[in-house]
Amino acid sequence: MGTNLGSIAENLRQVRQRIDRACTECHRLPSHVTLLAVSKTCPAEAVRVAWEAGQRAFGENYVQEALQKIGALADLRAQIEWHLIGPLQSNKTRVVAEAFDWVHSVDRLKIAERLSDQRPTHLPPLNICLQVNVDGEASKSGVDFEALPALARSVAALPGLRLRGLMSIPQPAPSPEAQREPHRRLHEAYEQLRQQGLALDTLSMGMSADLEPAVVEGATMVRVGSAIFGARG
Numbered sequence: 001m002g003t004n005l006g007s008i009a010e011n012l013r014q015v016r017q018r019i020d021r022a023c024t025e026c027h028r029l030p031s032h033v034t035l036l037a038v039s040k041t042c043p044a045e046a047v048r049v050a051w052e053a054g055q056r057a058f059g060e061n062y063v064q065e066a067l068q069k070i071g072a073l074a075d076l077r078a079q080i081e082w083h084l085i086g087p088l089q090s091n092k093t094r095v096v097a098e099a100f101d102w103v104h105s106v107d108r109l110k111i112a113e114r115l116s117d118q119r120p121t122h123l124p125p126l127n128i129c130l131q132v133n134v135d136g137e138a139s140k141s142g143v144d145f146e147a148l149p150a151l152a153r154s155v156a157a158l159p160g161l162r163l164r165g166l167m168s169i170p171q172p173a174p175s176p177e178a179q180r181e182p183h184r185r186l187h188e189a190y191e192q193l194r195q196q197g198l199a200l201d202t203l204s205m206g207m208s209a210d211l212e213p214a215v216v217e218g219a220t221m222v223r224v225g226s227a228i229f230g231a232r233g
């Protein structure tokens with residue numbers, strides 16, 4: 001991991017500036033795009049430095065690694081948001097329901113039901129995004145567009161969860177124009193669900209390489225790792 005603690009604050013500033021510029025281009029308000037700092041493989045120290053620079057929402061991929069960091073940063077717990085963005089197996093749902101604020105990678109009802117049942121009642125409902133497979137055959141995780149409406153309705157009805165929106169991890173594309181296509185499809189699906197009465201407010205799409213096309217297509221949350229913390233080893 002090439003985290004240079006000294007460059008995190010400046011990197012955050014530059015990423016925020018990229019978001020602001022993309023917003024200006026498409027006449028959106030920068031305050032409508034949340035930056036999720038993806039801290040997977042980074043030490044807790046790096047998260048603390050980003051937090052001190054004003055960053056509050058952090059994304060993690062691996063449950064065990066995240067739990068260690070959440071523990072190491074327990075003094076910040078009331079002022080930090082932890083998002084699980086990586087795959088979640090059913091034997092890990094209990095610790096996730098207890099430790100996280102958000103899960104972006106739900107793509108099956110069984111996982112959602114477990115998270116809802118296991119969410120401690122003294123905590124607010126766990127915020128959920130459904131991961132959508134925007135590339136069809138090319139990718140294995142994520143619900144496909146056909147199955148999405150039924151899954152969304154079922155998840156929205158679970159008492160321990162609050163369905164917030166949709167998330168995607170598109171295949172890399174060669175040009176900014178090509179990068180917009182899967183983001184556009186996800187936005188369409190999101191608007192359809194909203195028209196059907198689901199109170200969604202989150203489109204989690206765009207990473208270091210494609211945050212601008214994602215913002216132009218309506219992302220409300222971009223998940224940025226390497227542009228903030230450096231290339232992962």
Ligand SMILES: *Cc1c(COP(=O)(O)O)cnc(C)c1O
Pocket residue numbers: 038040061085086169207208209223224225226227
């Ligand atoms: C690692 C990861 C990111 C961040 O990717 P970068 O290219 O480092 O910005 C975003 N979302 C998910 C789901 C990831 O696994």
